[in-house]
Amino acid sequence: MSDSQGPIWEVFVQKKAGQPFVHCGSLHAFDKEMALQNARDLYTRRNEGMSLWVVLSSAIVSSSPEDMGPFFEPANDKVYRHPTFYQIPDAIGHM
Amino acid sequence: MNKELFKYTLRLADNALVLGQRLSEWTGHGPFLEEDLALTNIALDTFGTATSLLEYASRVEGADRNEDSLAYFRNEREFYNTLLVEQANGDYAKTIVRQVLVDAFNVLLYTELSKSKDETLSGIAQKAIKEVTYHYRHTSSWVIRFGDGTEESNKKAQEALNELWRFTGELFEMDEVEEELIKKGIAVDLKALQPKWEKQIDELLKKAILKKPENSFMQTGGKKGIHTEHLGFLLAEMQTLPRMLPNAKW
Amino acid sequence: MENKNFEDIFEAKMAKNEIIEPKDWMPDNYRKHLIRQISQHAHSEIVGMLPEGNWITRAPSLRSKLVLLAKVQDEGGHGLYLYTAAETLGTDRDELLNALHTGKAKYSSIFNYPTLTWADIGAIGWLVDGAAIMNQVMLQRTSYGPYARAMVRICKEESFHQRQGYEIMCHLSFGTSEQKEMAQDALNRWWYPTLMMFGPPDAESPNSENAIKWRIKRESNDQLRQRFVNQTMEQVDYLGLTVPDKNLKYNETKKAYDFSEPNWAEFKNVISGNGPCNKERLAARNEAHKKGEWVRAAAAAYAKKNKDAVAA
Numbered sequence: 001m002s003d004s005q006g007p008i009w010e011v012f013v014q015k016k017a018g019q020p021f022v023h024c025g026s027l028h029a030f031d032k033e034m035a036l037q038n039a040r041d042l043y044t045r046r047n048e049g050m051s052l053w054v055v056l057s058s059a060i061v062s063s064s065p066e067d068m069g070p071f072f073e074p075a076n077d078k079v080y081r082h083p084t085f086y087q088i089p090d091a092i093g094h095m
Numbered sequence: 096m097n098k099e100l101f102k103y104t105l106r107l108a109d110n111a112l113v114l115g116q117r118l119s120e121w122t123g124h125g126p127f128l129e130e131d132l133a134l135t136n137i138a139l140d141t142f143g144t145a146t147s148l149l150e151y152a153s154r155v156e157g158a159d160r161n162e163d164s165l166a167y168f169r170n171e172r173e174f175y176n177t178l179l180v181e182q183a184n185g186d187y188a189k190t191i192v193r194q195v196l197v198d199a200f201n202v203l204l205y206t207e208l209s210k211s212k213d214e215t216l217s218g219i220a221q222k223a224i225k226e227v228t229y230h231y232r233h234t235s236s237w238v239i240r241f242g243d244g245t246e247e248s249n250k251k252a253q254e255a256l257n258e259l260w261r262f263t264g265e266l267f268e269m270d271e272v273e274e275e276l277i278k279k280g281i282a283v284d285l286k287a288l289q290p291k292w293e294k295q296i297d298e299l300l301k302k303a304i305l306k307k308p309e310n311s312f313m314q315t316g317g318k319k320g321i322h323t324e325h326l327g328f329l330l331a332e333m334q335t336l337p338r339m340l341p342n343a344k345w
Numbered sequence: 346m347e348n349k350n351f352e353d354i355f356e357a358k359m360a361k362n363e364i365i366e367p368k369d370w371m372p373d374n375y376r377k378h379l380i381r382q383i384s385q386h387a388h389s390e391i392v393g394m395l396p397e398g399n400w401i402t403r404a405p406s407l408r409s410k411l412v413l414l415a416k417v418q419d420e421g422g423h424g425l426y427l428y429t430a431a432e433t434l435g436t437d438r439d440e441l442l443n444a445l446h447t448g449k450a451k452y453s454s455i456f457n458y459p460t461l462t463w464a465d466i467g468a469i470g471w472l473v474d475g476a477a478i479m480n481q482v483m484l485q486r487t488s489y490g491p492y493a494r495a496m497v498r499i500c501k502e503e504s505f506h507q508r509q510g511y512e513i514m515c516h517l518s519f520g521t522s523e524q525k526e527m528a529q530d531a532l533n534r535w536w537y538p539t540l541m542m543f544g545p546p547d548a549e550s551p552n553s554e555n556a557i558k559w560r561i562k563r564e565s566n567d568q569l570r571q572r573f574v575n576q577t578m579e580q581v582d583y584l585g586l587t588v589p590d591k592n593l594k595y596n597e598t599k600k601a602y603d604f605s606e607p608n609w610a611e612f613k614n615v616i617s618g619n620g621p622c623n624k625e626r627l628a629a630r631n632e633a634h635k636k637g638e639w640v641r642a643a644a645a646a647y648a649k650k651n652k653d654a655v656a657a
Binding site: 105122124125128130139142162186239244245247332335337343345 | 391394396398401402403404406407408409410411412413414417418421422424425428463486497503516523524629632633636638639640641642643644646647650651
């Protein structure tokens with residue numbers, strides 16, 4: 001593929017310190033510094049964030065739709081992972 | 096009216112206005128989308144600074160001209176920008192090299208101007224420092240990519256540098272306007288900036304594998320309103336509508 | 346698993362209003378339709394930068410210059426969001442741009458009309474962006490995830506565009522007699538091309554049926570056109586301008602405006618390359634791309650030479 005636009009990068013923005021980085025979109029850039037600058041110029045034009053991650057799209061490993069069953073359904077019946085599974089005497093109140 | 100302050104502010108303002116006008120010519124025509132947006136951001140910052148400065152100039156003048164009348168109803172000989180910023184865009188190398196020379200200068204200028212005893216100028220400078228620091232980061236990384244990119248890009252960047260170098264001396268020129276205001280702690284001593292600017296540009300050119308041009312004969316005149324032929328066309332285009340309908344409000 | 350099974354899953358998702366993501370199985374014609382629609386949309390944004398860009402250097406005040414610059418920049422951003430959304434479907438930007446540059450791909454017919462006066466910048470913001478946003482708002486709930494997400498972002502950013510245009514129209518309509526004349530002239534020239542933006546009448550629109558089933562489109566061309574006319578007339582009246590259509594009047598029984606159809610023969614011609622500015626628009630895009638070639642090559646060469654510039 002003769003891509004003359006550079007590879008694709010994924011951009012993650014942190015809105016405020018303490019908050020998670022959230023994926024906000026993609027862009028093309030030829031190197032890291034350019035990816036970071038492009039992310040700034042493209043995805044934070046309206047005060048959307050104060051910190052940025054950029055990562056080569058090709059470096060991301062993702063699950064497939066076929067993984068959906070084996071990956072995520074086994075968690076459905078693990079009710080003991082949730083606080084409501086346990087009974088605490090009323091006298092104790094909130095715990 | 097403080098004549099020196101008015102002229103000094105106009106010089107700062109016109110540099111920003113004319114450069115912004117040049118940069119905005121690229122919008123929609125950039126080398127690829129991301130860079131089109133990036134350069135437009137620089138243009139927006141630059142026009143923003145120009146607007147603040149012209150607005151201040153109009154207050155200093157205290158006549159019935161506002162920032163728009165100063166931008167749209169002054170003639171070529173009443174513009175006091177340096178010759179460098181009015182030079183035509185040329186190819187992308189020329190635009191970027193012109194910009195990096197100005198950005199490096201602006202970082203130093205606004206850092207000093209932020210200490211000015213004139214509170215308005217100091218305030219405008221404090222806001223501008225952050226912007227031009229980013230501009231320099233952007234344009235200097237492009238200069239390095241061009242210099243250390245392909246043979247063709249190196250050649251184009253070198254040619255741009257050779258062509259524009261003769262306009263860099265004027266950036267540091269001073270006359271009685273500056274001298275008067277330096278005494279009052281208002282203006283920046285440009286001569287003091289020159290060694291720092293040269294050092295920074297030297298380091299950048301080294302990283303970019305570009306050769307610093309021999310000190311060519313430096314062109315001058317812009318700060319006194321004597322320009323290259325480029326400015327007239329730029330102003331004709333920019334000012335056409337308000338001059339066509341001088342009584343209209345926009 | 347067989348395709349049949351996949352198709353059932355896909356259809357079931359459609360029926361339940363669920364969202365399709367890039368790695369999900371999707372029918373070929375769904376993928377093709379999306380690539381075509383999203384890239385046409387992206388091309389429209391990019392080509393759309395040109396007619397408005399014409400006036401950046403001639404904007405009549407510092408404020409209007411800043412606003413127009415920011416608006417045209419947004420359009421570039423929107424094109425970019427859309428190209429990356431299309432790229433999740435297995436195409437790449439180069440390929441899409443190539444289709445645009447060679448004239449194979451289509452883009453909104455409206456951008457093949459010239460911007461002759463400053464009032465055209467007002468009319469584009471008010472009418473063209475106003476028409477575009479009706480489509481865009483509905484596409485925020487489209488069935489393809491990356492497209493829907495791009496549209497959410499675009500709609501958020503787009504919200505100032507129409508107001509910017511109407512503000513210009515207000516200044517002109519309540520300004521000097523020359524300004525008012527300019528405003529009326531712009532409305533005269535942009536009215537019918539704007540109505541064309543919603544596409545051909547439903548009866549002649551070949552792509553509509555699937556598009557609505559797949560939630561790539563949610564209302565028909567004619568429905569949107571009618572809604573646009575209804576909501577625009579109050580704004581026209583406020584400006585004291587006149588729509589260039591003698592048949593335009595409010596119909597009490599249908600509680601909506603009657604209006605003349607645009608000239609569909611002209612529409613077909615503009616779409617197929619014979620509009621007033623098709624050649625200029627394509628030439629401008631081609632020129633920018635070509636002039637940028639050595640820049641992109643330099644950046645690629647630099648990245649290749651300096652490995653640590655790309656990888657950690």
